[in-house]
Amino acid sequence: TQLLEQSPQFLSIQEGENLTVYCNSSSVFSSLQWYRQEPGEGPVLLVTVVTGGEVKKLKRLTFQFGDARKDSSLHITAAQPGDTGLYLCAGAPSPSGSARQLTFGSGTQLTVLP
Amino acid sequence: DTGVSQDPRHKITKRGQNVTFRCDPISEHNRLYWYRQTLGQGPEFLTYFQNEAQLEKSRLLSDRFSAERPKGSFSTLEIQRTEQGDSAMYLCASSSQGTWGYTFGSGTRLTVV
Secondary structure, three states, X not given: OOOOEEEOOEEEEEXXXXXXXXXXXXXXXXXXXXXXXXXXXXXXXXXXXXXOOOEEEEOOEEEEEOOOOOEEEEEEOOOOHXXXXXXXXXXXXXXOOOOOOOEEOOOEEEEEEO | OOOOEEEOOEEEEOOOOOEEEEEEOOOOOOEEEEEEEOOOOOOEEXXXXXXXXXXXXXXXXXXXXXXXXXXXXXXXXXXXXXXXXXXXXXXXXXXXXXXXOOEEOOOEEEEEX
């Protein structure tokens, strides 16, 4: 069973601060995705990282995939209240296998205070 | 493209009753997934369809749960003899073959009383 652990579980910061959340596993994933979820809504895909060591930027968000494709991080620069939400990482199994479902972490609940 | 639609958004039912949820995926997507999410947790896989074929089903899914996707378009998830432990957000997602990016619907919040 592939598991993803996210840390921290909760994070409350002031507007303008920087933060990093982590997603770790002992398993190798073919790709890893980050989603943001708001209360009462489904998760929304932010980014997919595929190559070990890959870094992707989405405005103030920077995503990195570990060299061994077992871990990932999300860094937010100058956080804003609109960044508030549940951040979920999800790992995809090997494309050569039959499994097609993503494995989700339990999420990091981020609150950015004005 | 109106995204993934789920109906109803909320459902309150008495223990022992049957419930059915509907999901309309993005029309170009041939893959459809059902996930369940409880408070404070990430989504948990339930089942997966490619076109009309149900290719994977979680071992955690009891026999009270059944899903269909007739004609490879919309899908339904039925829960028979609901239990309080079934209370959760039921999420539907779709994707194209060859991509891992899911588009989720807004979910159906089930409360079993």
